Amino acid sequence: MKHYIAVDIGASSGRLIHGVIENDKLKLDEIHRFKNGFNFVNHHERWNIDSLVREIFIGLEKAKSKGITECSLGIDTWGVDYILLRKDGTKISDPISYRDCRTKSKIEEFQTIFSKEVIYEKTGIQFLELNTLYQLYSEDKELLSKADKILFIPDYIGYVLTGKQVTEVTNASTTQMLNLREEYFDKELLSAVNVNPKMFNPVVDPGTVLGTLSAHWYDQFDLPLVQVTTVATHDTASAIVGVPCINPNVNDWAYLSSGTWSLIGIENNIPINSAEAFVNNFTNEWGAYGTYRFLKNIMGLWMVQEIQRFFENGKYSFPEMADLANQTPFLKSVIDVNDMRFNNPENMVKEIQKACQENHQPIPESIGEITNCIYSSLALSYKNEIENLESICERKINKIYIVGGGSNVDVLNQLTANLSGKEVYAGPGEATAVGNIIVQLISNQELENVEAGRQLIYNSFEIKEYTPDVKYMNSISKEFIHN
Template sequence: MKSYLAVDIGASSGRLMLGNVVEGKLRVREVHRFKNSFSLRDGHERWDIDGLIGEIFTGLEKLRQEGLTECTLGIDTWAVDYVLVGPNNEKLADPISYRDRRTAGKITELTAKIPKQDIYERTGIQFLELNTLYQLYAEEPERIRQAEQILLIPDYIGYVLTGRRVAEATNASTMQMLNLREQNFDRELLNFLKIDRNQFAELTDAGTYLGELQSKWHERYDIPACHVITVATHDTASAVVGTPALGKNWAFLSSGTWSLIGMELPEPVCGPIAFAENYTNEWGAYGTYRFLKNIMGLWMVQEIARNTDYKYSFAEMADQASQYPPFRQLIDVNDPRFNHPGHMITEIQDYCRETGQEIPGSIGELAQCVYGSLALRYAKELEQMKRMTGREIDSLYIVGGGSHVAMLNQWTANLAGITVYAGPSEATAIGNLCVQMIADHELGNVREARELIRNSCAIEEYPPQQGDTSLILKTYNEIISNK
């Protein structure tokens, strides 16, 4: 029986998940889990990248102690952040988080020199200040000159493990620096940033063999032999692979710290409406595109929990939210003020006060405000996608941690008027595992992978309930338009 290991690291936690196919069913178990966060060091919010790599070896040692001698391994993480590697093959500094404030105002500065529409036509990627394009624009010029290589987080981890450098395409596309027509880094953007093409590694597709663990790691740790595969290294790309969708008329929602709602398409959609609505065309696995919208997700609920010293679990917060009538207070979850506020609860309350709404006070009211506003935003974006793509959407697959919030799932089904399917919550790790299995010829393609997932995982169904939601949608649109 072959063993596959997903190293799946998000912005708040990471995990190592071991997968096997047993009697036609995918069996997945957590081997090791650890926390992840950034902290203020040297004037910037930085990730502890060495600490994350150390956690990977801790998980591998656990597996070896269990008797595992060999496995295939794939790595996925969040997008856009990078490590600068110097001439001595060591990082120049710990990577800076996308939530660092150094990119504030950089879109305005950069697009005063290169028009927004030109960048969008070249890249098809939405404008977010966290994009790698603006991070590199804000980077210290001397650091750029010193860097022999610029590697995104999962590519850097893969490099440390194997000694081989690549730029995996599903993640590289999020940088807003790849040219859709040339299928490579855009030359004008590189020239503008004074970056040489050779400072980026070769673009590599998901499912490509990367290499074996370097011998020095076996000398330092008692770990299994690992055959590293470059999976869909962007966590959303892996989550889409791990979405157990049927048919053609479906959309996905990867619901976690961020809510990524979109469609898997064979071609990008870069028209004027997509540009105006700031939609993105990230490259997907196996020649697809993730046409999607970034929405501020459960980050807001996580911050409410933090503001109350984690007095309530997320399940308790959802339970308390259910005790209040829905849609009493509505906010634009994508307002930049919620990206990294000093105090999320105060920010939500100020928004409601400024828009003439009742001010939420209790945990239940605050959580209800966020969940209701998220559901409304999801319904709004599904309608937008139908208009832009000319395709019908009759089902929405919600994967990730947010798939457990039944109330949010049902409200989304009601407002969008479509059936919602929720689960699996570990779709990212599962998608990571499935790419490894396809590369290893245990699965033939993504269709087979999704059939395996449907036959192996519990998936909840939420049919839309009858009721007139037009007034709620109208009120929501008025609030976000007038803000």
């Protein structure tokens, strides 16, 4: 029996998930879970990258203690953030978080160099202030001049573990710097942010074997024999691999990766950077095995995490918040979840209340009302973006597959089905780790392809179904929904 470990690190937590195939089903167990977050250090919000690496080794020691003496390992994290390396391979500083304020208004400023139309024609990537393009544009020029290499977060962790440096394509594509046609970083965009193309390592595809752990780690930790595989290192790319769609020839489905961010879109074999896609700010990120993730970023459950943290010092659990939200009428107060005011406010509760007040809507006061406001706004946003997808792609969407942590929020899933009028299938909750492991299984020739992987997922995990409530839909004012 071969053992597989997914290192899945998100913006708020990380985990090591162990996977094996038993009786033709993928069995998972969580080996280690740890917190993640950024802190204000040296004038910026920064990730403690050394702490994340340390947690991985703690998790691997736990795996060894469970009798796992040999395993494959894949790493996925969030996108866009990076680390500058000196010529000797050491990091210059801890990476700055995409939620740092340094990129505020940089999209507009960068347009003095290249118009949005030109950038979108080159890259097909949506415009977000957090994109690497604007981070590098905002980077300290003195630090940048000292850098020999630029590594994205999962690539850096892989480098620390193995000593090997690569640039994995699904994560690199989130930067808004990859050229759609050349399939490498656009030289003109790099020049505009004072970056030499040689600062990036060769681009590799998911499934590329990176190597074994460097020998010196075995002197410090009691570890299994580990082979690191470069999976779809952007967590959304791994999550899409983990979608349990078992009829790949029917293009009537969309995915919704629901977590800190909500990523809603379709899987394509070609990019779509049409005028309509540009106007609606859709993105063409690389996916695994020659696919494109044509999707839209929506703020997501970050907002729920933040109000849980601020409201009465975290008194309420997420299930309690969902139950209380369900006791309040939906769509009473609605906000624009993609307004950058919600990116990293000092107090999410007050920011939501202020937005409702400015728009002359009822101001949510209780934890249930505030959570309801977020759920209502998210579900309405999902509905609108599904309609945009159908228009841009000239394709009827009948099913939405919700994966990730948000797949466990029944009330939000049902509201999404009601407002969109689509069948909703929810699960697995650990889709990112599952997709991570599926790529490892394919790389190790235990699975033939993604289709076989998705069939395995479908057979292995409970998938909940939510049918649109037509009566509920008819009770909602169409004028309100479209506004």
